[in-house]
Amino acid sequence: MAEQALTVGVDLGGTKILTALVDGAGRVVAFHRLETPVDDGFEGVAATVVDSVRDVVDDASADPRALGIGVAGQVSRGGVVRFAPNLEWHDAPLGALLRERLGLPAVVLNDVRAATWGEWRHGAGRGVADLVVVFLGTGVGGGVVSGGNLLEGCDNAAGELGHTMLVSGGRPCRCPGDGCLEAYVGGWAIGERAREAIRADGSAGARLVELAGSAEEVTAAHVTDAWREGDVLAARIHEATVAYLAAGLTGLANAYNPCRIVLGGGVIESVPELVDAVRGPVLERALGPVAEGLEIVRAERAGEAGVIGAASYARRALDGTMT
Amino acid sequence: MAEQALTVGVDLGGTKILTALVDGAGRVVAFHRLETPVDDGFEGVAATVVDSVRDVVDDASADPRALGIGVAGQVSRGGVVRFAPNLEWHDAPLGALLRERLGLPAVVLNDVRAATWGEWRHGAGRGVADLVVVFLGTGVGGGVVSGGNLLEGCDNAAGELGHTMLVSGGRPCRCPGDGCLEAYVGGWAIGERAREAIRADGSAGARLVELAGSAEEVTAAHVTDAWREGDVLAARIHEATVAYLAAGLTGLANAYNPCRIVLGGGVIESVPELVDAVRGPVLERALGPVAEGLEIVRAERAGEAGVIGAASYARRALDGTMT
Numbered sequence: 269m270a271e272q273a274l275t276v277g278v279d280l281g282g283t284k285i286l287t288a289l290v291d292g293a294g295r296v297v298a299f300h301r302l303e304t305p306v307d308d309g310f311e312g313v314a315a316t317v318v319d320s321v322r323d324v325v326d327d328a329s330a331d332p333r334a335l336g337i338g339v340a341g342q343v344s345r346g347g348v349v350r351f352a353p354n355l356e357w358h359d360a361p362l363g364a365l366l367r368e369r370l371g372l373p374a375v376v377l378n379d380v381r382a383a384t385w386g387e388w389r390h391g392a393g394r395g396v397a398d399l400v401v402v403f404l405g406t407g408v409g410g411g412v413v414s415g416g417n418l419l420e421g422c423d424n425a426a427g428e429l430g431h432t433m434l435v436s437g438g439r440p441c442r443c444p445g446d447g448c449l450e451a452y453v454g455g456w457a458i459g460e461r462a463r464e465a466i467r468a469d470g471s472a473g474a475r476l477v478e479l480a481g482s483a484e485e486v487t488a489a490h491v492t493d494a495w496r497e498g499d500v501l502a503a504r505i506h507e508a509t510v511a512y513l514a515a516g517l518t519g520l521a522n523a524y525n526p527c528r529i530v531l532g533g534g535v536i537e538s539v540p541e542l543v544d545a546v547r548g549p550v551l552e553r554a555l556g557p558v559a560e561g562l563e564i565v566r567a568e569r570a571g572e573a574g575v576i577g578a579a580s581y582a583r584r585a586l587d588g589t590m591t
Numbered sequence: 592m593a594e595q596a597l598t599v600g601v602d603l604g605g606t607k608i609l610t611a612l613v614d615g616a617g618r619v620v621a622f623h624r625l626e627t628p629v630d631d632g633f634e635g636v637a638a639t640v641v642d643s644v645r646d647v648v649d650d651a652s653a654d655p656r657a658l659g660i661g662v663a664g665q666v667s668r669g670g671v672v673r674f675a676p677n678l679e680w681h682d683a684p685l686g687a688l689l690r691e692r693l694g695l696p697a698v699v700l701n702d703v704r705a706a707t708w709g710e711w712r713h714g715a716g717r718g719v720a721d722l723v724v725v726f727l728g729t730g731v732g733g734g735v736v737s738g739g740n741l742l743e744g745c746d747n748a749a750g751e752l753g754h755t756m757l758v759s760g761g762r763p764c765r766c767p768g769d770g771c772l773e774a775y776v777g778g779w780a781i782g783e784r785a786r787e788a789i790r791a792d793g794s795a796g797a798r799l800v801e802l803a804g805s806a807e808e809v810t811a812a813h814v815t816d817a818w819r820e821g822d823v824l825a826a827r828i829h830e831a832t833v834a835y836l837a838a839g840l841t842g843l844a845n846a847y848n849p850c851r852i853v854l855g856g857g858v859i860e861s862v863p864e865l866v867d868a869v870r871g872p873v874l875e876r877a878l879g880p881v882a883e884g885l886e887i888v889r890a891e892r893a894g895e896a897g898v899i900g901a902a903s904y905a906r907r908a909l910d911g912t913m914t
Contacts, residue, residue: 340909342880398745414742414749421848422721425880426737433842436757436775436835445841445876452759507820511761518768519756522847525744553768556666557673 274330275586276321276372278337279379280313282354288572289330290579294390296572298328310360318369335366335374336582338382338574340508345424347376375585379574385418385528386577390570396527397446400520401567402429403533404513404542407442408450412524430454432523434516452512455535456473459544460486462505472501485498490539506539513542515547521554521562532567540566597653599644599695600902601660602702605629605677611895613652613902617713619895621651633683641692657696658689659905660707661897668907669749670699698908702897704750707734708741708781709900711892712852714891719850723843724890726750726856727836727865730765731773732881734896735847753777755846756773775835781811785828795824815861829862836865837872844877855890863889 274297279286283305289298300320317337325332339362341352347363348354354531354574366374377385384393384401393399400412412419412486419426430450430472431443437458451457466473466483474484475494480486492503517529529550531543547564555560597620602609605627623643628635641662642669645764648655664675664686669849671684689697698706707716707724716722724735731753733743742749753773754766761770762780774780789796789806796806803809817825840852852873854866870887877885892899 295709308800316899396745398749414672414744415736417738417740419737421737422719422850423848423879423880423883425878426721426848428845428848428878428881431842431845431878433755433757433838434759435761436838438758443878444768444882445878447838448842448845467677485608514760515756515770519771520846522751522754522768522771523843524742525746525749525751527745529851555748555754555766555768557746557753558751559767560746562745 274332275579275582276335277382277575277577277582278317278335279319279382279574279578280304280317280337280355281340281379285317285320286571286575287317288575288579289324289326289328289332289570290576292583294386294576294580296576298324298330299575300324303523304355306355308356310357310362313355313570314360314362314365318366321370334582334586335370335372335378336375336382336578336580336585337362337366337577339376340379343376343378343424345420347374349376373582373586375582377578377581378424380409381411381418382571382577382581384413384427384577385581386569386575387532387567388418388577389580390412390576391573392530392565393528398526399525399528399530400429400524400526400579401532402517402520403529403567404453404455404531404535405533406455408454408533412526414524426443429520432516432520434512440559449512449516453509453516453535455488458491458505458509458535460488461508462486462488462502465501465505469501475499476502485584488535489538510542510545511549514546514553516552517546517564519552521558525558527561528563528565530565530567532570532573536566537570556590598902598905599648599655599657599658600638600705600898600905601644601658602705602897602901602902603627603640603660603678604663604702608640608643609894609898610640610647611898611902612647612651612655613899615906616905617709617899618882619899621647621653622898623647627678631685633678633680636678637683637685637688640784642687644693655695656752657698657905657909658693659698659700659705659901659903659908660685660689661702661901662797663702664700666701666747668743670697677864685717692699693819696905696909698905700904701747701899703732704741705904706855706896707736707750707899707900708904709892709896710855710890711736711741711900712895712903713899715853715888717849721847721849722851722853723752723847723849724853724855725840726890727776727778727858728856729778731777731856735849737847739854752843757835772835772839776832776839776858778811780827781814781832781858782809784831785809785811785814785825788824788828792824796871798822799825811858812861833865833868834872837876838870840869840873840887841876845879850884851886851888853888853890855893855896859889860893
C-alpha cells in the first residue's frame, strides 16, 4: 500500500476515544477526541466510535483503506473484546460491528499492544527487530517484539509485563497474583507505598500530607512533587521505585534479550529521570550478552502511540502480512 | 526432506558429549556418549566431536544430511561459541570447523535452546505454537516458542528464564544479578538454602547433616531424600521451593502467554511431584486469559531432548525455513 494512503487508528479507553487519520510514515493528519459514553453500553460506545471515524474521515475528505482500534481489555484474535473492565464489556463483537457499519477492514487489538506497535514502527523503537516496551501509568502494561514479530501468545495475551514477577510473595496486585512489577512501580502502587511510609513515620511524611491535604490522599503525583522539592521521604520512595524498576527490567532483558527497551506512560512522562536512573543498574546486572549493546530509552509518541499503532497495525493487515 | 532422512544431533557439555542419529520423527537410531576432554581446548574437543560424529555415522552406515550441535554457552547466529564457561572457550568458531571437517551443513545453538526445540517438536511440547520450557538442574535454563518461532532475541540470548526476576534485591545469583529464579530453585540454590536453614537451626537439620556427612556438604539431593523420609526441615525447604517456582512460573505465564509450560531437568526428574504442586498456584494467580487452558506438564525426553532438538533444528535449517 502506498505511503500516502491513509488508515484510521482509534484508541478506545474507559474515559476517552481518540481517533486519528494516519499516513504510512506514522504522521497524524487529522485527530478527534471524545468522551467515552460508558453508560451507553457496547452499542452506544460502538456507535460513538463509528461517528467519530466518520467525522474525522469527512473533515479530512479522506478515503482510508482500513481501521485499527486499540481497546483497553482482552481482545481475541477474531476482533471480539472478551473483557474490558473500564468499559464494562464482556464478549463484545467490536470488529464485526465496525466492519459492517463502516464498510472497512477493521482489526481490533489490545490498546497497550497497539501503543507498542506505534513506538516500534514510528517511535522510539524504530529499526530494531527485538524490542520491549513498558508503559508505566496507573497500571503497568507493555508489549514485546521478538524477531520482528509482535508477541501474541496462545490467547492473544502475551506481554503482560506489569504482571511479571518482581517479589515472590510480595505486595498484593490488582490482578489475581501478588508481587507483580505493577504492584511496586504502577502509579497506584507508588501512592500506596507512600501512604504506608507515612503511616510508619508520620513526621517524615509532613510535606507529602501537606501537598495532598491528608495522608490518605497522597498519590504518586505528590511523591513526584515532593521529590522535586528535595523532601527526604519522597526521595526514599523514589529511590525504591528506581531499584524496583531496574530489577524488573533486568529480568525482562534476560527473558527477551531485546536490542532496546522503551519506557513510556504517565509515570515516565512526569519523572523522565527514571530512564537514566535505571540504565546503569540494568546494564550491570543483566547477563553479559543481554547487556551488551542494550539501549534503554524514553518513548517518543506519548499519548499518540496508541492511535498511530492501531492505524499502522491495520495497514499491516491490509498489506497481507498478517499472521 | 523425507521423514526417513537422518540428521546428527550433538549435545556438548563440560563433562560429556552425546551424539545421536535422529530421524524425522525424533527417534534416536544410534547413540554415542563420550567424556569431554576439556583440557584439550577447543581444537581437541572439536576433534573429539568430529570423531564421535564419524563413529556414530559409520556404525549405522548412515548418510546424514546435516548436523546440529547444542553447546552449553553463548552462541552467535553464525555458529561461533562466544563464551562457554564449562568448556573454557571464548569466540570458538565451532560451526565453521564442523562444516569443513565433516562436509555437512552444521548449525550451532545453545544447548538449552536445543533441548527446548526437542521437547517442542518431539516431546511434551508437541502441537502448540506457544510454549515455555524450563529446565531445573544445577542451574535453571529454558526456552520459549511464541507464535511458532523459537525466540532468539537481539543477540541470540533470549529465553534466559533462570535469570528472570523472582525477588527484587534478593539472593545473590551466579550471574551478575541477584534475586533470579535460579538463585532460589536451581539445584545449587536449593542446597544453599538448606545449608542456611541448618546454620539457623542446627537441631532441625540433624537428618540432613547425617545424610550428607556434614552441614557444609548438604545438597539438593539430600533435601529430596530427607523430604521423602518425612523430615520436617526438608519439607519446609521443599514447600518454599514450590512457592518460589510457582511464583516464577506465574510471571513467565503472564510474560509469554504460553499454551503449555514444560518442566524438565534434574530437579524435576528427582522430584516430579513439583509439576503437580505448582499447577494450582500458577493457575490461580496468573491473569485470567493466561490461566485459561494453560497446561503445566513434565518433560518427556529427559536427557535426550538436547540431541534430538539439535538434530531436529538442523533438519529445519535444511528445509530452508531458517529465519
